[in-house]
Amino acid sequence: MTKDLAAPAVTVAPTGTDPEWWRGAVIYQVYPRSFADGNGDGTGDLEGIRSRLPYLKELGVDAVWLSPFYASPQADGGYDVADYRAIDPMFGTLLDADAVLRDAHELGLRIIVDLVPNHSSDQHDWFQRALREGPGSALRERYHFRPGKGVHGQLPPNDWESIFGGPAWTRVEDGEWYLHLFAPEQPDFNWEHPAVRDEFRSILRFWLDMGVDGFRVDVAHGLVKAAGLPDIGRSGQLKLLGNDTMPFFDQDGVHEIYRSWREILGEYPENRIGPEGPSLEGRGRETGGRILVAEAWTPTVERTAHYVRPDEMHQAFNFQYLGTHWDAAELRAVIDASLAAMRPVGAPATWVLSNHDVTRHATRFANPAGLGTQLRTPGDRALGLRRARAATLLMLALPGSAYVYQGEELGLPDVTDLPDEVRQDPSFWRAAGQDGFRDGCRVPIPWTQEGSSYGFGGGGSWLPQPQGWGELSVQAQSGDPDSTLELYRSALALRRARPELGAGDRIEWLTAPDGVLAFRRGDFVCTANTTGERVRIPLPGRVLLTAGEVRLGPDDAELAGDTTVWWAM
Structure with missing residues (x-):
């Protein structure tokens, strides 16, 4: 095997020098419950993340995206938010969040946080008050409450299906129904209501004032629903997602919302990044550097480009690329289409192979093509790892921004044999929903070769780690020139050092x-x-x-x- 591992060392950029850093950035996704456990209770937390920031700097990424850490009953892994301005105690406090931001900035890393605007938790104060105040109340107008169909209102208001399976409506004690495109514990906001829009503008300012460098917007395509909430007229809607236009997804009205958000971000100065000291005030500095990233499932990359027009978001996830098989002709077609779609709007293409919602690509590529992105079979481990490593180098060579999901730099496979009784993915328990195997990519990552949780924390882990996990750990792979970890470190160092790589559109x-x-x-x-x-x-x-x-x-x-x-x- 021929390698040149003498890549230039990663250097920290001067403070606040590149307001368009996101055009070629490599962004590392942290799923907080599974990254590092700072207090030994078996669940990852902000203190654990803070302790591992030097590892991420050494890896060579530019920014860290944190999945939700807000106060939440955890009905859907934190994507059911009860309080958007509070940290869930399982993760720490606002002081811990501030410490993560300050340490990251001093190390030269930017922090992007998840924002969940399509729905709240059913434990959110607004929703609880809406239940108490009953039909016709002002609070119910902030969600989608409707009377049911049928003589006694016993049927859902329309035929929409939940992404997690079953009806997208749940009936409450007083007879009305409320809409939830995901789990019943996640009621959808009514974005036609001005109070909802005002509230999220305030939430944006809260976290921008804290010093975050941007937001990954969950279900960015889902906020606005078609007027009148019309029936679709057919079942099996889940099979149509991403292919057909739906009355609850990718409605043109979402773009007005994001134009208003872009104006807010434009008011804020770029955070000072680097070892000279993390100033979060930025008085007198140029604005820029704070970004919006859309999680927008759309039928085509051309529709995705609508979210990243110059006055809207900065980036949008490229799910068409994520779902592409390891096939040259298919990959070339998606690469060409992605670059062509982004070029007219002046946005960078983004590339991603894994995230917290899909089977890790080391396992997807280990199985025959066509099985989808939710698998429960391990496949050929050696084949999957070989293809995953090759696919990573291809991805990191493409023009634009790349996303790395925690643990992929270790070549981690999905844990496909988790017992059913330990699974926590809500869609696993709902008939006809997603396959529900997302827990397999959320198993806590290994840091050391030995120990009760392979260095994840002082005790066990909230999802069981498989035997032999330590052989894939950071400790086991560090310094091994043939390891996947060192491949990532070398690739990211070269990407940063070579001017041809990173940002671009051709x-x-x-x-x-x-x-x-x-x-x-x-x-x-x-x-x-x-x-x-x-x-x-x-x-x-x-x-x-x-x-x-x-x-x-x-x-x-x-x-x-x-x-x-x-x-x-």
Whole structure:
């Protein structure tokens, strides 16, 4: 195997020098319950995250996205928020959040927090008061309460289905029904109501004043519903998501909301980032640097581009890329479509392979194509890891911003054999919903080779870790030049050091054999063999980094199956 691991060391950028840092950033997603446990109670927390920030700096990422840590009954992993301005005690306090922000900024890392505006928890004060005050009350207008159909109102107001399965409506004691596109514990806000809009503008300012660098907006496509909440007229709606236009998703009215949010972010100065000291005041500094990221499931990348027009959000997740198989022709089509869709609106493409809602790509690629993104079979572990490493180098070579989900830098597979009784994904328990296997990618990550929780914390872990987890730990992989962790560290260092990588919106495709992707960016070339067979290509130049085996000849190179190579011309 040929490697050049002598990549330049990661350096911390000068303080507050790049308000458009997000155009080429690598952003690392932390799922707080499963990252690091600071108090030994078996659940990850803010103090644990704070203790591991130096690891993320050494890894070489630019920013950290924190999944929800707000006060919540945890009916859906924190995506059911009871208080948007409070930290759930299981994660710590507002002082802990402030400490994470300050330490991250001093290390040169930015912090993006999750925002959940489509729905609240059913324990939110507004919803509890709405239940108490009854039909016709002002508080009920902030949600979608409706009388039922049928002689006695015994039928739901329309035929919409929950994303987690079953009806999207639940009936309360006084006979009215309320809408919840997700779990019954997650009632949808009515975004036509001015109080809802005012409240979230206030929430944005609260966290911007705290010093966050941006927001990942959950279900960004779902806030506005079609007027009158019309029937769809067919069942099996879950199979249509992402393909057909739905009256509860991707309505044009959402864009007015995000234009108003963009104005708020524009009022705030860029946070000071780097070792000179994390000033969160920024008096007299230029505005910019705070960002909005859309989680927007849309039928096409062209529809996704509507969310990142110049006066709306800065980035949108590229779910079309996440769902693409390890196939050269399919990957090229999605890459071309993504770059073409983002170019007219001046937004960067984003690339992602895993997150907290899908089976880890080391396991997806271990299974036959076409099984979807929610799997319960481990597949061929060696094949999956080989493809995952190659897919990572391909992703990090593409122009734009990349997202990394915690543990993928360790090559972690999904834990596919969790006993049913320990699962906590709400969709697992609802008939006809999502497959409900999201717990497998949320098992706490291993930091050390030994210990009751492999260094995750002082005790056990809220989801059981498999035997042998320690062999994939940070401790086990650090310093091993053939490990997945060191591959990520080298790739991220090279990406930061080479001016051709990161931000941009174009690539030059090169002629390549069937099943091989080859493209150029300046003096940099990436070649990816997505087949299981060896292939020969003309020698592009000097090897910078490889995921897989490459044999060099005088004028050509032989790439093993499922191998990606970075070259300097």
